Amino acid sequence: NAGVMQNPRHLVRRRGQEARLRCSPMKGHSHVYWYRQLPEEGLKFMVYLQKENIIDESGMPKERFSAEFPKEGPSILRIQQVVRGDSAAYFCASSPPGTRDNEQFFGPGTRLTVL
Amino acid sequence: SQQGEEDPQALSIQEGENATMNCSYKTSINNLQWYRQNSGRGLVHLILIRSNEREKHSGRLRVTLDTSKKSSSLLITASRAADTASYFCATVNAGGTSYGKLTFGQGTILTVHP
Numbered sequence: 421n422a423g424v425m426q427n428p429r430h431l432v433r434r435r436g437q438e439a440r441l442r443c444s445p446m447k448g449h450s451h452v453y454w455y456r457q458l459p460e461e462g463l464k465f466m467v468y469l470q471k472e473n474i475i476d477e478s479g480m481p482k483e484r485f486s487a488e489f490p491k492e493g494p495s496i497l498r499i500q501q502v503v504r505g506d507s508a509a510y511f512c513a514s515s516p517p518g519t520r521d522n523e524q525f526f527g528p529g530t531r532l533t534v535l
Numbered sequence: 536s537q538q539g540e541e542d543p544q545a546l547s548i549q550e551g552e553n554a555t556m557n558c559s560y561k562t563s564i565n566n567l568q569w570y571r572q573n574s575g576r577g578l579v580h581l582i583l584i585r586s587n588e589r590e591k592h593s594g595r596l597r598v599t600l601d602t603s604k605k606s607s608s609l610l611i612t613a614s615r616a617a618d619t620a621s622y623f624c625a626t627v628n629a630g631g632t633s634y635g636k637l638t639f640g641q642g643t644i645l646t647v648h649p
Contacts, residue, residue, distance in 0.1 A: 424577075453636065462623055463578070465636035476635055511577060513637075521566050521585065522627050524637060526578040 422447070424514050424527035425494075432533045439499040439506070441530045445514030452495045453524060454487060457509045469495060502534045541624055541640040549648050554611040556643040558624030559604075565627045567600055567607050568637065572621045581609075581622075586629065616649045 425444040433439050445452050450470055455463040468476040469489040480487065484502075489495040499506055509531050513524035541558045548554055558567070566585045570578040584591045584600045584607065591598045597610040611618055621644050625637040 462639040462641045465638065468635055521583055522635065523568065523580055523583055525580065528577040
């Protein structure tokens with residue numbers, strides 16, 4: 421059973437471009453979470469999705485950021501018109517349905533660098 | 536200050552010594568989890584302790600939880616150089632669904648010297 425997969429692992433964008441980050445949850449997991457980690461800091465929650473639904477987006481910036489988890493295919497975190505402050509590591513995590521404790525399994529992350 | 540704050544921020548010890556990291560939080564929780572992150576890598580789940588538990592062991596790891604003080608500690612016994620990493624506590628808040636976000640602390644950077 422493959423773990424959570426994220427791609428690309430590294431992404432370089434110029435200011436104003438779009439960044440698309442992909443996350444494939446573990447097999448059988450229907451809950452996906454996105455977190456952002458700035459240098460020397462802990463992870464900050466961004467959004468929690470189930471298939472075709474956004475459950476909690478309280479951590480998402482109000483503009484330029486969007487997320488989806490379609491019925492088929494990976495979850496996508498999309499950042500439009502990137503700025504230097506968007507440079508960070510973005511982690512995806514997944515958890516199975518019916519779990520009591522919400523243990524989340526993390527992917528290796530996508531490191532976004534905005535030039 | 537944030538939910539899930541660890542101290543110390545950095546800890547440097549010799550191989551074979553024990554390492555203790557502490558975490559404090561603010562709100563009522565369902566459970567508290569500890570994760571490890573090696574430099575430049577993703578997070579690895581270490582151990583979970585529920586709000587009705589006081590102590591839990593897993594191999595060389597021992598976690599305690601004091602809900603009256605809203606604090607937890609992670610003890611790594613007989614440390615090894617391979618334990619060098621950042622360690623984060625994360626909480627799942629009580630109330631509502633058991634799913635949802637983890638709230639992470641700032642982390643403790645542990646360095647174990649051979």
